[in-house]
Amino acid sequence: MEAASVLERRNFNGLLDALTARGYRPIGPVLEAGRIVYGPIQRDSDLPIGKTDIHDGGMYRIADRPDDALFGYNLPSDSWKQYLFPPHSRLWTATKSNGSFTVAAEEIDPPRYALLGVRACELAAIRVQDTVFTGAFPDRQYNAVRDDVLIVGVNCGQAGGTCFCTSMGTGPQLTDGYDLVLTELLDGDHRFLVRSGTATGADILRELPLTPATPADCAEAEALIEHVSGHMGRMLDTDGIKDLLYDNAEHERWDDVATRCLACANCTMVCPTCFCVTTEDRPTLDGATAERWRTWDSCFSLGFSHIHGGPIRTSVKARYRQWMTHKLATWIDQFGTSGCVGCGRCITWCPVGIDITHEVAAIRTEEAVHAHR
Ligand code: SF4
Ligand code: SF4
Structure with a gap:
């Protein structure tokens, strides 16, 4: 790991300047x-x-902090998905000429x-999402954006009420995969502990007025991460979760959650890993051109499972079960990783407060009760 340095708060704009200059x-x-x-x-x-x-x-509420932290929030309501995998994108345009059509892929x-x-x-x-979009069937648009992205991570200084990253083994500390990582330190002088993770990150740091981090700076950052790890708002027991869900496809809890779920699809829109899409062809009225657009869709949409003759998952029960079982079980078979990273957005932004951690716990608890009967 790169040695840590300290960027004083008053020099933070220097980091922004270095990014834009590049x-x-x-x-x-x-x-x-x-x-x-x-946003920008x-x-x-x-x-x-x-x-x-x-x-x-x-x-969800916004509140004032007693300090001037720049990154003193838990998690934005939307995710980076909208930049790497936009909600609407044109795939191609067909133009009529001399009785036939020429199809041009969207320039990226x-x-x-x-x-x-x-x-x-x-x-x-x-x-x-990288495993989905850069794997066996690479997505042009995703990769065009992703290839040039620079990642400036910021370690969490607190955990939100719906966070459970420690359960999923994804946080709260960034360990690799970033160009730069900051830890905001608010005790005493307002400053950032900063490390680079790539050559580009190291080049950027060379342009900034940094000082070497002291053992006290590093100890404060470590204590902060430890505190955050111990204060997650939620917990999800992932032990044997794939088999738990496979073995309980007919569990009565799916009926229970279906009475509460509105099938509004909010959970899939805010989820940073959900990637379902639909396509739509848009011809002009004169028939001279047509465009194909790709738009985020959701397994909670009735039409999403339409194959021929009608949708397969007609009930809300079937759609919720599909979503949660995909996230926590079939995703592992499909991509070798869980589809849930424990960000908690689906809990916060569900209008009726359905909680994926509670739903798993209910199935696990009731299964344990049945096992002991
Ligand atoms: S907690 Fe998991 S399922 Fe819910 S939005 Fe975050 S990643 Fe998606
Ligand atoms: S956000 Fe809540 S109500 Fe809407 S589809 Fe998801 S679980 Fe159902």
Whole structure:
């Protein structure tokens, strides 16, 4: 691991300047319409200074912090997915000429994003999507963006009410896969412990007015991570989870959750790993051109499982079971990793507060009760 250095808070804009000078477009947390979301960042004042976010099942609030932390929130409501895998994208355009059509694939020239403030669970989510989009069937658009992305991670200084990254082994500390990683230290002088993880990250650090980190700086950062690890809002017991769900496909809990689930698809939209899409052809009225668009879809949509003659998963019970079993079980068979990184967004943003950790616990507990009868 690279030796750590210290970047004083007053020099933070120097990092943004170094990113933009290299042609990156910094994207990071911004406060917008009562939520922390990801958006363009030009100066430190664009960050949600002194703000935090309170999460629980179906509940989200912005609150003031007693300090001027730049990254003192838990997790934005949206994820990096929208930049790497946009919600709407045109795949190709067909143009009619002399009685036939010429099809041109969409030209791809994405910006070079610097993702600023990537949490450990979010980097894990990006890696999960990497397995989907860079594997046997590489996705042109995803890879065009992903190849040039610079990742500036920020270790968590607190855990939100719906966080359970420690259960999923994805956080709260970034260990690799970043270009730069920061830990915001607020005791005494406001400063950042910073490390590089790549040659590009190291080049950027050479341009900044850094001082070597002291043992006290490193100890403060380690204590912070330990504190966060011990204060997760949620816990999910993953022991044997694949078989647990496979063995309980007919469990009565699926009927119970179906009475609460609205099939609104919020959980899949906010989930940083969900990747289901649909395609739509849009011809012009004169028939001269047609376009094919790709749009995020959800396994909670009735039409998503339409094959021929009708949808396969007609009930909400079947759709919730499909989603949760895919996340926590079949994803492991499909991609060799869990589809859940423990970010908790699906819990916070479910309008009726359905909680994936509670649903697993209910199945596990009731199975244990049956086993002892
Ligand atoms: S399933 Fe929920 S907790 Fe897991 S990664 Fe998706 S949104 Fe986050
Ligand atoms: S679990 Fe919640 S967020 Fe997901 S579809 Fe059902 S009601 Fe909507």
